[in-house]
Amino acid sequence: MRFFIIGFGQAGGKILDLFLGREKESGSNITIKPLAVNTARTDLMGLKYVPKECRLLIGQTVVKGHGVGTDNKLGAKIARDEIDTILNAIDKMGTHDIDAFLIIAGLGGGTGSGGSPVLAKYLSETYSEPVYAVGVLPAPEEGKLYSLNAARSMISLLKYVDNLILVDNGAWKFEGMSLRESFAKINEEIVKRLALLARAGEPVEEESIGEMVVDSSEVINTLRGGGISSIGYATTLVEEKKRGFSLFRRKNVDEFAENDKATKIASLVRRAALGRLTIPCNIRSAERALVLVAGPPEHLDRKGLEKAKLWLEEQIAGVEVRAGDYPTRRTKHVAALVVLANVTDVPRVKQLQRLAAEAKEEIESVEKERIEKTLEIFDEDIEPLI
Ligand code: GDP
Missing domain, CATH: 3.40.50.1440 (Tubulin/FtsZ, GTPase domain)
Structure with missing residues (x-):
């Protein structure tokens, strides 16, 4: 993007x-x-x-x-x-x-x-x-x-x-x-x-292509409509892969590792969506969502991302959830970003409007009082010069 x-x-x-x-x-x-x-x-x-x-x-x-x-x-x-x-x-x-x-x-x-x-x-x-x-x-x-x-x-x-x-x-x-x-x-x-x-839809590094790619048009589609959005984010430090191998039950070990990876990605996305958002809001009021996960390619996982996508679909008001990953070797972290697009239940915005209305009223009444009091000071019948 x-x-x-x-x-x-x-x-x-x-x-x-x-x-x-x-x-x-x-x-x-x-x-x-x-x-x-x-x-x-x-x-x-x-x-x-x-x-x-x-x-x-x-x-x-x-x-x-x-x-x-x-x-x-x-x-x-x-x-x-x-x-x-x-x-x-x-x-x-x-x-x-x-x-x-x-x-x-x-x-x-x-x-x-x-x-x-x-x-x-x-x-x-x-x-x-x-x-x-x-x-x-x-x-x-x-x-x-x-x-x-x-x-x-x-x-x-x-x-x-x-x-x-x-x-x-x-x-x-x-x-x-x-x-x-x-x-x-x-x-x-x-x-x-x-x-x-x-990073969504941008050229990836070292020829490694994400398993699920979101391009800029999908970001644009998520954000369309002119509403308010809030962003969640979570990261986790990935463990270095241990070298060496076991002669026994290699297939089971790999399967277990794959499932584990998927669970980790899904729970990272969940943590991003349910943790501290850029503006606190009710996730259930979001019209659409976008998930982006970035990190070393061996720690990204399509199944995990799909699981996270299904989960988010259940959480938000609408049904449009887009998800993609971005492999990068420049970090030892896996990071998940969740954009909650067009949210309507945002208590801080309501509170801000209330405060603003009070401020406007106060400013106007102080000004009115000031004009009245100033006129009172000059209430003697003296003609101005010009
Ligand atoms: P401007 O230069 O007249 O546009 O005014 P500012 O950019 O300083 O805007 C003031 C508002 O921005 C205040 O509500 C500050 O709390 C906030 N603000 C100022 N600097 C920063 C900053 O570096 N980071 C953040 N997050 N908020 C800031």
Whole structure:
């Protein structure tokens, strides 16, 4: 799956940068086109792996490179005013060899929260490739303004994207760490999942072909429909194969090992689907699912994958489950990714909307009170000068 990834704003840029860094470290052969867009110069300067020519500073005449703070309406306005500059930058990098666009942004802030729905709108109007977004939701402790920003951004994004993959900072905050300290670890978790998704249908290594291949069109089919998705992930360290052989009952030993392998794959997928999801949701409300398993070829197993697929079909609301594997010798782990597509029972989204409605009401009533009180101060009958 060849992605054109746009990291919008600080969080989006950092996640994109980490993605590129991890791919570089692993000697990856997959295609990713990166673009970091921001209104804050220092955020762009802080990136390590996004090439300089793939960084775009917008809104210079308005905010002079200092960012928009948490004003996502300003973030949206700047993106709208400079949409041609953004689209030109994307066009210049070439889009003929990509399968989909992926916008990554923190939805509680200003630049990414406001800018990403605008970009999603224009990308979907300009290109035939699907447009996805990874939206990072604020933790409740960040306050109501962040919730209001995220709720507005989310509603706007859902109008234009082919799928919105949500990540909940609140659910991912690590024990004993502050939210800021958790960011680096949360970003690692996001990147691991995206890296596996990006491997679907990509050229495999060393001529080893997966037993069940999912190509990019199957990822696109899973994510179609414009809903919200959540991703599960689990890994296990594989044991080195012991050399040597037994003269007796070789066939039985092999059969046992095969069954064991199948059970291990099936339970890994189950662990991914039932463990911590990028956004907690009711798995039974998912319309479709996609399973990807990657690892050393001798530890992958078609029967196991088929078992996992049947199990998932029973779990989700719909019947479409796609599954594939990706053999790689670059790791000693087997990893399973489960995309739960178009989920409808997502308590955090409901809660966020409630918080946002409260915040909107509070802001409006404070403003009304302020106007009334200000008028009261000046209630003497004095004519203004002009
Ligand atoms: P922008 O630069 O104006 O788009 O604002 P940010 O990208 O900083 O968005 C703010 C929101 O993103 C807040 O809800 C933060 O909790 C979250 N955020 C900021 N940086 C990170 C990060 O590195 N990782 C994660 N997971 N969330 C972040």
